[in-house]
Amino acid sequence: MQVTYQHLSQKSIGQVVTEHPELVKVFMEYEIDFCCGGDRSLEEAVRRDTDEIEALKEAVTVALAHAFQVPMNGRNIKLSSLSDAELIDKIINTHHAYLRGVLPEVSTLLFKLLNVHGTAHPELFEVHHIFGGLKTELESHMIKEEKQLFPALLNKQDGLADLIGVLEAEHDGAGDALHKLTEITDHFKVPKDGCKTYELAYAKLKELVADMYMHVHTENNILFKRV
């Protein structure tokens, strides 16, 4: 049977993405939050996050039908089929490694931008400030995961609920910061007088938002749910 939007509407959106990774692209395009807001039903998430509900439903149904006809290749592996160790390995080697490289890089770019364009574009002060906070938070967050939670998970330790609660709250904080950055920059639109650095900084920020969606989804909706 072919699955459609209606079949999934009452499931949590985190679960929907776990079962149908082909929908990630659609949700990203319509800015439906499936990572921090992953416990909401698909219907509720859609109602809250977008005005283009009919267009989104159509896009979901098309993506589902396409995946049904053309079996997914290795690129769309189901994260839920990975073991805890494989999932942790993937988080560290893709998302954490990516952040370790990109956070200092974007930080340097934003400081340059502020210096050159801050007077003409005062919103850059806020972008610089919010990103600085996000960078600091994410750096300590990754250490907590790598040194505390992940080893404890692999050792099947009990009593991890408090630590997971802290980490989930930090995901929410990071999600808020990313939403604010998206809003302030009007979805990372480079102004007409923007230079190459402007383009590069905003392109990297946009990519970071997308990576964080998958990162937090993998942790909140898949790995943490196993505890």
Ligand SMILES: [Fe+2]
């Ligand atoms: Fe992480």
Ligand SMILES: [Fe+2]
């Ligand atoms: Fe995390």
